[in-house]
Amino acid sequence: MPFILNKTNTIANQFLAEMRDAALQQDRFRFRKNQERLGEILAYEISKTFTYTESEVTTPLGIANINLPDVQPVLATILRAGLPLHQGFMNFFDQSDSAFITAYRKVKQSGSFNIQVDHISKPNLDGKTLIICDTMLATGQSMVLVCKELLAQYDIKALHIATVIASTVGIAHVRANLPKAQIWVCAVDEEMTSKAYIVPGLGDAGDLAFGEKA
16 A cells, blocks of 8 residues: 555645645745645655664764664656756755666647656666655556666665655555555645646646646
8 A cells, every 4th residue: 555645644634735725836936846846745655665774973072873774765857847846855865876768648639638758867776775756646657667667677676756745546556557666645635637637746847847848
């Protein structure tokens, strides 16, 4: 089962509510900042799954013992909507390498679409823990296509998928095609429009964060 953040009563619900609010989300800075905050919270939750080793830290007055993570994950995002969420993860995993993926919906005249992956800039992922984030998980097709391409190229140790809002259809598609992936989501919505936009969702996350596409 996916981890669903808004199933618990935390301040994260305020950040999510502000992202959804049609009036408040017109403030691009607040929209990006709230997405960044949610990325930080999901990063904290994911960090609980890592293995840790006790280490010694020298303070001005002596030695302190503290458990430190054994690995730093690689952080990946699908451009462009996921950039603020990615920033939130980088704020916490500040020693991590990053990967960037260009993927988009190529819409046909009929209204149907295919997922087009143009470019993946990435470090070596062999033996790595990969956290890939995108703001919205609608059909799940983009996420599955990208992850399968990376899994075919590398022996990835663990795969985490993080998103702000997912549809039930998208989660089902990811679980069916990426059974070993762990899914981390702030909220799950039941419906999608005929054009595969999540309802109630929040609109076009990329446009709200960075401006409307021409």
